[in-house]
Amino acid sequence: MDWLAIALEHNVPIPSEFNSILLSFLNEFQIIFGLKVE
Structure with missing residues (x-):
């Protein structure tokens, strides 16, 4: 996301x-990769 x-x-x-x-x-990206949202 260079634009960001x-x-x-x-x-x-x-x-x-x-x-x-x-x-x-x-959030969806984190869920897909099994990461917990801090």
Whole structure:
């Protein structure tokens, strides 16, 4: 996710709905790989 790193470096605001979608994706990703969500 290089684009995300770039966005963070340039302080580009990320819409809250997109952020929640991203978080949901990351949670699913962790579940798939058997990692516990801290």
